[in-house]
Amino acid sequence: MPAPTSSPTVPDAAQGASALRAEAEEVLRRLVGDPSAQLREDQWTAIEALVADRRRALVVQRTGWGKSAVYFVATALLRARGAGPTVIVSPLLALMRNQIAAAERAGVRAVTVNSTNAEEWGRVYEDVRAGAVDVLLVSPERLNNPGFRDEVLPPLAATTGLLVVDEAHCVSDWGHDFRPDYRRIRTLLADLPAGIPVLATTATANERVTADVAEQLSVTGTRTLEDVLVLRGSLDRESLRLAVLRLPSHAHRLAWLVQHLPQLPGSGIVYVLTVSAAADVAGHLRAHGVEAVAYTGQTDPAERLQAEDDLVHDRIKVLVATSALGMGFDKPDLGFVVHLGAPSSPIAYYQQVGRAGRGIDSAEVVLLPGAEDRDVWRHFASIGFPGEEDVRRALDALAEAGGTLSTPALEARVALRRNRLEMMLKVLDVDGAVRRVRGGWEATGRPWSYDAERYERVARAREVEQRAMLDYQATEGCRLEFLRRALDDPEAAPCGRCDNCGGFDVPRDVDEDAVRQAGTDLTRPGVPLEPKKQWPSGMAALGVPLTGKIAPAERAGEGRSVARTTDLGWGAAVRELFAATSPDQETPVPLRRAAAAVLDDWARELGLDGVVAMCSASRPQLVAHLAEGLSRYTGLPLLATFVLRPDAGPTRSDVNSPHRLAQVADRFRLPPDAAVEGRTVLLVDDRTRTGWTLAVAARELRRAGAAQVHPFVLADGE
Structure with a gap:
């Protein structure tokens, strides 16, 4: 980049705009490598708003329209006028790599800070402070990294010349790809000095998402759009x-x-x-x-x-x-x-x-x-924002800790699985109820209310979108017109x-x-089941005396599942078998044949000596029938059947590893007459979700003298 220069004084606003546009188009030509390239009118409108008027703008334009040209050209012009570096919040590494290459063509030096280049962060920060960087690309996750947030972000916000929020629909929980980390951008916006331009871009925002993002860009704090320029173009894709x-x-x-x-x-x-x-x-x-x-x-x-x-x-x-x-x-x-x-x-x-x-x-x-397809949609819809009871439990656990709790330590106190727990914590962090710090999370003590009405509205919006996708498949009208109308393209x-x-x-x-x-x-069944090798951390807090590595002498060997519930082939059969509306029953004939085929292909060299059946509170007939059938098919004796403890109540499978293990660690017993000593055992159950039931049962069998334990189930997954 050339050294910053002062903006020339011009006698007429129109002449100044004309000169600025000519300068912008020179940068564009370097960027795209085309000496005849010219800016689109909306590109110029956005650039003028950012550079001349220092405004905030939201650009909603189709993929390939040239949104990145807006911020790279604006960066070059702002830097030439003495502005600080541009900060681009970008969601994916692929996007960052492409943008860095594009920036170089325009004579703009761009660098990135992300999870794959930690060894470069120190040098990058020094270059930013020295003014040697024109564009810094950061992932939204980096904005709430404690070190970056507390040490790098404040001086960066104070010196930023332009803030760009790419794929800005992620800011809105109405967007199809909402990401909690993007909500942190609101804090960054609030910390920017007055007069710093902001650009948000996306190709996929309907009117509701556009309005929501624009309101969050507003500098007035009154959720008005008066100070945000919204440029929304046709979403036609002629190719x-x-x-x-x-x-x-x-x-x-x-x-x-x-x-x-x-x-x-x-x-x-x-x-x-x-x-x-x-x-x-x-x-x-x-x-x-x-x-x-x-x-x-x-x-x-x-x-x-x-x-x-x-x-x-x-x-x-x-x-x-x-x-x-x-x-x-x-x-x-x-x-x-x-x-x-x-x-x-x-x-x-x-x-x-x-x-x-x-x-x-x-x-x-x-x-x-x-x-x-609809089964997959339902699954992903089921792992949305947790219910209020789970959220309150997490907040109470952090408050009671009186300090920092790591995510694994919090897992021992809250039953949510890791991905849902982390998503919830990110939302609570943005809302000010918790704070991410080095080593984990802390409660802030600030009041927080569960917005059940909003979460329900978002869930209903998702259902409407799913119906619309089915309508797209069935429409007899134009396909692209349907998609453009879904995005409110006038x-x-x-x-x-x-x-x-x-x-x-x-x-x-x-x-x-x-x-x-x-x-x-597709009908070739058989999916490996890898044995558990490490107990989850934090089990002592749940009253379960299991910690560290699972001793090799107490560990299962490799197992097999007939299919994953997500498989294209046998997945449909096992999903139907384990649907909530399906009764307990004998193993369906096709799955009997599939189970036999898996054993024929896998178990020949295992040296099996017998079969042990798990116990099931929900499908006892299915498990017993499967174990007895495999015993008859292989000619191996049915050595034992685990029994449930008399006080064993219902369990939940939609919980994290520590809580699932706590549920099953003392749930069943191996009968005292189980003849497993010195034997290699086929351990049969109907399905596995987390693997902890099989790990606990294998441990019991090994402690009872079994030489090896190889689990076998019909289904792996939810």
Whole structure:
């Protein structure tokens, strides 16, 4: 960047605006590498508001419109006028990497602080303080890191020249991808000196979200929009050709992918709804000659980087991804997006399909909905903001501690699972009821009220979005017009390019041999169950004397499940079996055959000597029938059946590991006549969710003399 200079004095406002625009377009041309590039009118309006008027602005424009050009051009102009560095709050590492590369083209030095470059933080902070950095990109999570919040953020806020909130719909809990960490931005906004411009950008905000975000940007504190410039444009994407294709089974959908992905233009993304589906679909495609890689939130960060790079440079045909590959991934020539299963809202769907066709004339977008989609939606809806009782329990635990509690220590006092607990704490932190500090969390003592009405309204809004997604699949009207109306685009009109408009004749043929092969792959049962090796921390607070590593002599061996509840193949059968409305029953015949097939494939080399059955309060008939049937099938004796303690009450599975272990640690007994000493045992139960019941039962068997214990269940998961 050139050294800051004073803004020239101009005799006329119009001349000044004209000169500023000319300067802005010179920066734009460096940014995009096109000597003839010109700003869109709304781009210029936003830049002028930020640079000349030092205003706050919200830009809602489609993916690929050029929102990042607004803040990079504005940064260059502000820095040339002596302003401090721009701070960009950006949600994903992929977005950060792309933005840093774009900034360099405009002569803007950009650096990032995120979870993957901790070793660079000290140098980055020194460069920021020295004025050598033009743009600092930070993740929303970093805003509430105690060290960053207390030591870096105050001086940074005092010297910031421009604050940018990217993917700003995340600020609003009405947004389809609300993130509690984004709420911390409100505190940052309040700490900015007067006259510091602020820009928020998103491609996916309907009118309600737009109003909510704009109100939070307001500097007046009166929730008025008078001081916020809102620029909202058409959400048309002229390159996208959309279609919905209903196929009769999972096997048909997989076969369609194998048959037709190679013919789709360029490289692209296949979105799936679950982590297990990503691995299964990518594996199936690779086995049938399609270069595919799985990409999920559980993928190792280095592997994610490599996968993104491979897709960008067309070294693979497709990434099979969950929503972890979403905001910010930038490949302008991405040729297609296929969804194997529908997202839960048209707004989320629009965002994901927006990855395609940003820099090419035509891209193909196909939705292959599945019968299991609504089950997945219900699952994710069930893990929203906790009920008031759980929240109060957490607040009471922190208050009683009188100091700092780590998240694991708090888990021992509150039954919520880790992800829900951390999400709740982040919301309470933003609301001022708790504070994140080094080592954990503290209560602030400030009054806090549970806004049950708002949480219920948000839940109802999610249900409306789910119904709208089903309506999208069923509509006979224009697909893109439907999505644009869902985002309250006033210019929504038929696109002329989708399957319903007659502009996209998506191939519907499926090779029957490929269907049979996919069916064979899907119906091949068997999922490994890894044994627990460490007791959860904090068990002493729950009165359970288990701590540290599980002794090898008390540990289970590897087990097997017939299927995960999220699997594309057998998942549907086990979900139906364990549905709340399904009665206790004998093992269904298809699952009997699947269980036998798993044993045939897995248990031959285990040297099993007998079967032990778990006890079940909810499905005793199913567990007994499964254990007895496996005993008969293998010819192994049924050595014992665990029994419930007489005072054993109902348990909850939707709790965290410490509380689940506390529920089952002393729940059942091995009969004294169990003949397990020196034997290798097949431990049979109906399902596992957390693995702690199997771990406790295996410990009892090992302590009773069993040489090895190998768990076996029908289902793994909720």
